[in-house]
Amino acid sequence: NAGVTQTPKFRILKIGQSMTLQCAQDMNHNYMYWYRQDPGMGLKLIYYSVGAGITDKGEVPNGYNVSRSTTEDFPLRLELAAPSQTSVYFCASSYFGAGGGYTFGSGTRLTVV
Amino acid sequence: GIQVEQSPPDLILQEGANSTLRCNFSDSVNNLQWFHQNPWGQLINLFYIPSGTKQNGRLSATTVATERYSLLYISSSQTTDSGVYFCVGIQGAQKLVFGQGTRLTINP
Numbered sequence: 001n002a003g004v005t006q007t008p009k010f011r012i013l014k015i016g017q018s019m020t021l022q023c024a025q026d027m028n029h030n031y032m033y034w035y036r037q038d039p040g041m042g043l044k045l046i047y048y049s050v051g052a053g054i055t056d057k058g059e060v061p062n063g064y065n066v067s068r069s070t071t072e073d074f075p076l077r078l079e080l081a082a083p084s085q086t087s088v089y090f091c092a093s094s095y096f097g098a099g100g101g102y103t104f105g106s107g108t109r110l111t112v113v
Numbered sequence: 114g115i116q117v118e119q120s121p122p123d124l125i126l127q128e129g130a131n132s133t134l135r136c137n138f139s140d141s142v143n144n145l146q147w148f149h150q151n152p153w154g155q156l157i158n159l160f161y162i163p164s165g166t167k168q169n170g171r172l173s174a175t176t177v178a179t180e181r182y183s184l185l186y187i188s189s190s191q192t193t194d195s196g197v198y199f200c201v202g203i204q205g206a207q208k209l210v211f212g213q214g215t216r217l218t219i220n221p
Contacts, residue, residue, distance in 0.1 A: 042214050043199075092209075104156040
């Protein structure tokens with residue numbers, strides 16, 4: 001049981017480049033989330049999904065896009081990367097109604113130069 | 114909107130000491146969790162505690178929902194307890210809102 005798997009673990013982008021952060025879970029969780037964590041700060045919600053085909057914005061969605069074509073996968077797309085997007089990105093999943101069944105991936109450290 | 118405030122922001126203790134971390138949260142929080150982010154960046158779920166008291170080994174947590182606060186107790190601290198402790202409010206459709214965290218350093 002792998003839990004939540006994020007790839008890549010590290011990435012350096014140049015300003016204006018695009019990339020996709022991958023997230024996959026094998027626990028059949030219906031809820032999935034993307035967060036970013038800036039240095040010394042807590043996590044902020046970028047996007048979340050309550051099931052395949054359904055996504056919604058969080059606190060800081062600008063500059064990002066997501067899709068949820070399957071229960072297992074929830075990729076995060078960065079278009080036209082900017083230095084302000086330098087952060088650590090965490091994907092998480094949970095079971096609706098389970099309360100406390102949140103599982104986080106190990107994170108992707110992204111630097112935009 | 115949802116607000117989650119933690120105190121203290123930093124705490125430095127000697128191994129073996131006890132500590133209490135506090136979280137105040139706004140009316141719009143329906144549920145509450147405590148997480149530990151270890152020095153390697155991993156986020157570990159400690160307690161899901163919308164109300165009442167729970168214990169897990171040396172850690173325990175109490176939430177008084179009517180007064181909008183939660184406390185995390187760590188007894189007989191060990192160096193492996195070091196890291197950042199986050200109080201997280203849960204609103205509506207399972208959205209988590211993180212507090213700013215308490216950075217705990219346990220010295221040997």
